[in-house]
Every structure is written in C-alpha cells, then in structure tokens.
Amino acid sequence: MPRLRLALRLFHLALVIALGTLLAGIVSLFERVVRRDLMPLRQRLTRWFLARLGGALPFRVRVEGELPTQPMLWVSNHVSWTDIPLLGALQPLSFLSKAEVRDWPVAGWLAHKAGTQFIRRGAGDSSQVGQQLTRHLQQGHHLLIFPEGTTTDGLALRTFHGRLLSSAIDSGVAVQPVAIRYLRDGQPCPVAPFIGDDDMLSHLLRLLSSSACDVEIRLLAPIPSESRSRNELARHSQAIIASALLLNAAEQEQAEAA
Template identity: 35%
Template sequence: MGWLRVVLRFIPAMIVLLAGVVATLILRLPERLIAGQARPLTSGITTWVCRSLLLIIGIRLTLKGDVMNRGGAVVANHSSWLDILVLNARKRIYFVSKAEVEAWPGIGFLARLTGTVFITRRSRDAAKQKNLFQDRLSLGHRLLFFPEGTSTDGLRVVSFKSTLFQAFFAPELREEMAIQPVTARFIAPPDASDDFYGWWGDMELAPHLLKVLAHPKRGAVEIICHDPLFVRDFSDRKALAKACEAAVGSVFEG
C-alpha cells in the first residue's frame, strides 16, 4: 500500500510540475521582453504549482500573520526541501541560494527558471551581490534567505549567520529596507515522529521523498509571519540577525 500511495501521488505531482515548467517556458520570453526581470505572469505559476504539490503530497498549510506587501527580504528557518513549496505557496518569493545549486542537475534548472538569486560567499563578491540585491528589490521582489546556513530537524532554530545581513546596511538600501522573519513549523502526521518532515545532515533526498509520499495520513505546516523589521533601526548586522533569530525561534520556545 505504501508503494501504491507513492505512485498515486508521484505521477500527479510530476504532471503538475511539468505543466508549470512548460507554461513558464512559454510565457517567460514575452514576459522578459515586456517586463524584464519582473515576473508578473510566471510568478503566479510558481505559487500554483507549490500549492498543488502540497495538496497532492498531503500537507495542510495554514498561515498566521500578514505577508509583507512590499519588496524586501524574508528570513526563515530551514527544515527540509519542503520549505521551497511551503514558502512559495501563499505569496511569491525569490530564494537566495549558494552558487553551487545552479549547476545541480534538474534542481538547478528549476531554480533558474523560477528566478532564484545565486550568490557566492567570497568577500570580494560583496559589492556585486549588493548590486544584485538592489536590482531585484527595486522590482518589488521579496528575497528569501535561510540564515541558519543548513537545514535542521524542524524542531528548533540554530544560530543565524549574520554575513548576508551586511548587504542590507549599504547606504542605498538601509533606510528603506524591511526584513520579515517567518517561521515554518511542520506538524507530523499522526503516529509519526515529530521530526518526520525534517531533512538534514547526511540524509538522502530520495528516501526522504519516498517516506513522505508513502505515509497514509496527512500532516500540516504552519507559516507564521512576524512583524517586519527595518534595517535602519539596528546598529549592525549582528544585532539585526539576532532580532530575526529571536522572532523566528519564538514559535519553538516552551
């Protein structure tokens, strides 16, 4: 029965994903000619695909708080590959990812297609990355970062790395830049361990994907949108990173 559930979920999921890729490829060229880097059409396709995949997989999504209705950054905890679906399912965001992901087979293609921002961690690229952020923010894009720098079991938040926050203190960004902390709290299906959806350490993607698809009962995820923080209210990147970490982690306290 587990394998049957995998097949009955995997096939519709691939159909939805393929339909989204084809629609995006068809619309992206005229969209680029008319709107440049802005994505007034294809961004909606990404949101629809992510909502549909969560429904097929069997994860119920609830939203608490208000999604920031302006360009800026979003910082969230990182529990699993499922975060990509969950965080895109309510309102379009653009992930900021390490440059190596761009070369990954399949995943790199999807990341490029959906407008992911690729960065390096070399200090000599700091000015280039600041300009890249500024260009995307000027389009009203919300850029999403995972400041933990790694995924976890989904039951806690580890210390936020402050390096990426430095770009927001550039004079061109600091006065108007807003950052919204967001917490994704996964709730395991009945009879499953609390860390059922967590994907971390040396866990392989394929076995984890099969485990999620095979489970007979539905799980859930809560997205908690905290109040946006303005960069101008903080003295430096470390103070801002600590404030964001405290907001995201508050959901797991107690």
C-alpha cells in the same frame, strides 16, 4: 494500500512538475521574443506553480499572521527543501539558494527561471552577492533567505548570518521574519527534515510514503531595518523566530555549539 498511495502521489507530483516545466519554457520563449525581463510575471506563475507543488505533498498547512503589502526581505528557519514550495505559495517570492541547486535536473532550471539568486559557499563573493540582493529588493521584488545557511531538524536554530541581511539595510526595506515547523501528533515530525546525508530522491520517497503531517507557518511582525546593524537584525530575527517555535535557550546553545 501504502504502495498505491505512494504511486498516486508520485503521479500527481510528476504532473505538477511537467506543468511547471512547460510554463517556464513558454515564459522563457516569450521573453526572448519581446526581449525584456518578465520577472513580475515569472514570480506570479512561480507562486501558482509552488502552490500546486505544495498541494502534491502530504502536508496540512496552517498560516498565521498577515502577508506584507510592501517588498520585504523574508527570513525563515530552514528545515527542508519543502520549505520553498510552502513559503513560495504565500506570495510572489524569489529565493537565495546555494549554487549547487542550479545544477539539479529540472528543479535547478525551474528555480533559475523563478528568479532564484544563487550563492556559492566560500567563493569570497559576499560583496557581489549582497549587491545583487540589494538590486533585487530595490526593484520591488520580495526575497526570502534562510540565514542559518543550512537545514536543521527543526528542534533548534543555528546562528543567523548577519551578512545576508545587509541587503535589507542597503535597500531600505523591512525584514519579514517567518517561523515554519512540521508536526506529527503535536510533536516535531521526524520525516520532514532534509538533513545530513539525505539525498533528494530518498527523502522524497520517504515523505510521500508517510501519512500527512501538519505544517505551521507564522508570519511575525516585520522588523524595520533603519538604524540597525546587520548583526542586530540577525540576532533580533533569530530571537523572535526561536520564540515563535517555542525553542528554549538551552536548545539554542546546543545548536549554536554544534
């Protein structure tokens, strides 16, 4: 039975990825024909695709809070690669991702076509990246970043990097904090986190082989960026996300010291 469940889930996932690849290819070809950027269309199709991708994963998702009606810089804690399809299904979004993802087979190309902004760690181009994110927000697109800069086990938050929030100030948009957590029998799920030396295939097989877990996504009150520094925005968003995740101060200190 577990093997049959895994096989069916893999088949479902393969169909969804094949469909996403086909859609991205069609839109890419259409852009070449009309010779203009179709970012709004790409974002809407990406949302549709990510909703199907999230539906192919063994999760029961519950969403609390209101979706923003104006473009905002979304900031979220980061537990796994699965955060992306689950959050991306809520609203047409672009993401900020590490540059290595661009080289992933199929997934990297799909991410690029969805409008993902890529950043290379330690490349010294933070100013250029900030300008790129600001332009993206000024064009009226929602953008989501993971200001911890890495994934965690979901038991604590790492320090939010303020430089990634400068684009909200420069473009005059609010910050939309988001808290996401994975639960199994009311406790943090040990299977969902994508951390350490995990590789994509091993984690995917482990995830698809397990029973479904619960995912809670909380859209918290937006934070105005006016009259705030980037570090103030980072500290405030980190604090309210930690509170929503029910993390205590001792856990936070341990995570920041790690």
